[in-house]
Amino acid sequence: MMENAIAWIFIFPLFGAVACALVGMRQSKLCYPISGLSMLGATWAGAETLMQAVQSPVHEVSYILGGWTLDAFPRGVGIEFRADLLGALITLVVLGVGLIVSLYSKLPVREETPGKEPLFYVLFLLQITGLAGICLTGDAFNLYVLIEVAALTGYGLIAMGTNRAAAATFNYLILGTIGASLYLLGVGYLYIKTGTLNMVGVQQVIQANGLMDSPSMQVAFALIGLGILIKMAFFPFHAWLPNAYCNAPTTTSCLLAPLVTKVMIYVMIRMTLTVFGVEFSFESTLWSEFMPWLVVVAIVCAAVMALAQREIKRMLAYLIVAEVGYMVGGVWIYNYYGLIGSIFHIISDACMTLCLFLGAGLILRKAKTTHFDGLRGLFAKMPLTMIGFFVGGFSIIGLPPTCGFFSKWYLITGGMVSQRWEYLVVLMFSTMVMVVLFFRLIERIHLAVNEEGKNLGHGHGDLGLTEEQTRFDEGPLSMLIPLLLAASVVLVIGIYNQDVVNQIELFLEPFDLPKGTGRP
Amino acid sequence: MFEDGAIVNELLVERLNYFIYVVLLLIGLHAMISKRNLIKKLIGMSIFQTAIILFYVSIAVKEEATIPIYKAEHDPHGEVHHHPEKGGEEAEAHHGPVALKDEEIKQYANPLPHVLMLTAIVVGVATLGLALALTQRIYQGYGTIEEDELLTKIERADDRASQSPLKSNQSPSPKKAKGSATAKKATASPSRKSGSASQGKSAAKRKPAKRKPGSGGGKKA
């Protein structure tokens, strides 16, 4: 069982989903425990895989589905699952987030999508299967299939909500399909020149046949890159994200918001480092010249739009777009530290976004609104929720000892070392915006001012609320515990950041990335 | 549209397949972006996907090659030997399947792109089915499948939904739980019937807007 740990990662949720479909028709109450158990099993398998990858001498676990050998050059007869340290780390994050959300899902799913619980859990578990598979697969076409698995489940999960959600999903579907199809097209261009689909195999052929300057390869890179940028909601292509996440059912947004965009950034890193290779991605193409500037535009626009929002979920959605800008920037400043920051930020951003969305779900449940003006007195009413929520918020701002501080630290170091001042400035700017955003929220919650700044209270400490409205009234435990769990994960990763960074450094060691100012 | 002497000449004469695939792909992409009707967008999406499939299938073509199914002389269970079918062991004993010689590879088209495209077609039809369901849901909710009309209706609904809960609660007493419940409904589900909680002016405004979707579908020929 141990040597197959990597296979158990997708076996658990896949069979769990099927079990939900079979059992759920009669006993919809069983779906919640089934999903929880299969997520628990999958998380165990993910942790085991990570341990194996750490302990193996080459720091990766290779698993060929179907038992084919890969000895021939180039590899690619069978489909390979490859868990190197990066893949295993991100997989564990995906599974961990899935586990926490599946614990959280009990009440919101029953209340928001009555009669559809089995369908919800089927799609939920398959979503996890798809996302975890994306992180592990070593085959470019298999990646496409898994992207579509994750995308289709995502459409279904979002559109389960209101009619408004369905309308938002349609846009998401059109853009998502364009993105995935462009990726598929790019893989075709790769295949026409290299004759293999295995990621390592492609890299071997590029090295062996000297395909650095081939126009087809350049176009393949551009198409794949463009497709992934659309899927990750990078700034000009972000239009689908806020509407989709804001109108989705609570559990859906808690699952999708932390994971989908982050996993796509992982795919981008995978493509640049493993498939095309550092030399091709950063030196043969012009991407490292213009991407940092696009990132600057993206972060500024997203931050300004976040500032204009009056609703928590919508504000968080724009923050995600800004965070995507951070991570893309960290990759394309082409620097060792920038890449460490980027990878670490994937992990920490997943955790803190999870925190924020879980918190927002609880707020929506108790305060019946996520509009800023409806939040007065919430701290007195639900202190634990607000603590969990603001741990996530402080992590987004980047206050120590939360994990957001450390990942941002590496991003800033990367920007400084590679002398990308524009990136640094824009990081500082967006940090300022986030400070404003979250302290404005704190103000709303603690003080009694309304939209026009008019004081509704009658003096110091008076919120203008009745006794009833400030009475201690926490959300249900099945939702509160996952939130606090997520908040503690944010803190724990922050405190033990060096261990995570060590693994990332081990992963990045073989790639010859510039560590100093030596930008070509 | 793509005037560039040498390239066009080369494309039209030598690589018509590649050229047509690009044309189809662009037709599909343009339809997805600029058509207002949602069904038209979906037709565009399907054209876009089939264009990509055409491209992959073109990769697999080899001149003078046949379809990727073994001819009788290469068939592991072929008619050449005298023990057709039956258990593998028996057949193997007399005439085991043999690997093809290198020069024989040219006789068959490349099977790999075909396999990939089978998967892509399936993914395409799955996406189409899901998108059609979404279209129906949108039509139920908003009574239109034209994007521009849809946008105005959604905007109107969003304006109602994003009102500050303070404002909508102000005129009656802010303490009533009923008021906040209405605000929640409007936030979470702007298009669902916003219930009985009478909100005076705003409710009166809401009603006619609600009715409209029905009248769109109710037209009789």
Place this chain on the structure above:
Amino acid sequence: MKLLSLVPVVAVGGLLLFAAQDFPEWGDPASPASTSPVSSHFIQSTGVDTEVPNMVTAVLADYRGFDTMFETVVVFIAGMAVLAILKSSGRRKGKREHEVEAEPDLIVTNTVRLIVPVIQIFAFYVLAHGHVSPGGGFQGGVVMGASFILVALAWDLEVALARFSAEKCILVAALGIVLYGGIGFLSMLLGGEFLDYAELEKVLPVSREMARYHAMLGVEIGVGFTVTAIIFALYANLSTEGRLKGGL
């Protein structure tokens, strides 16, 4: 708007035509994709590895069986998502534009009565004969699902649902995945990797190659189950807006 939408289109088109100059000749047997050891391996050794004459089936269900498993899952997801989206999603207010109230036509129903068994036998043929001729689980499943759609078109959706109810659809679709995943899982339990069908020789009285051959058939049947059920469920839900009553 119209002009603006041309910008990405022209950009993508330019990109693609730029790459086309670099492509191998059309149908060139010496192109990298055709000479690559990967594709050569499939052509050369499919017979030796699996004894399946149709290379596409062998690559689909065995070499790249993992893709195909998720392809089946994608179909399953589509069915579940359509159910989730349309289920009790509120009534339409107006009447349908083309409400047809007609008795089933005598000629049509009798023709369909004749045709449906033939179609279904053809579906089984396509599924089972996929190893030696074009076809396989997916195509067979679609043909099978289409036969139920035909019944629904000729009579009424109720008549078709009486033969293949919505609950059965979910059941059969899930069973298809269980069959596919189960075969892969069983080969893992027997000591191989996931989907390593050769290990099934330990439970089947055949050689390693023939174990692959037979496992592929099992897998294709799984695909056929899922696809049949979901294709019909798609039609049933989409034609009635998820109410499963009335129909076209």
Place this chain on the structure above:
Amino acid sequence: MGVDLFNTFILLLLVAAALTALRARDLITASVVFGVYSFLMCLLWAEMGAVDVAFTEATVGAGVSTVVMVATIFNLKRKSSD
């Protein structure tokens, strides 16, 4: 070298079918013409040696997706503004 006459003929018909499907104001027409397009595509692939892909496209693209699309359009408005 290159493409033979049959191939060229189908390729041109394909473009025509795609444009017609997108121009038709009546959605039922559009989806039926789209079925034609799929079937032409299937012919082309069969001619190029991709029999399995052609078979799938014939059953799925020309068959089921057209039926499903028509079934959907019956529940929607049939006219399109563009």
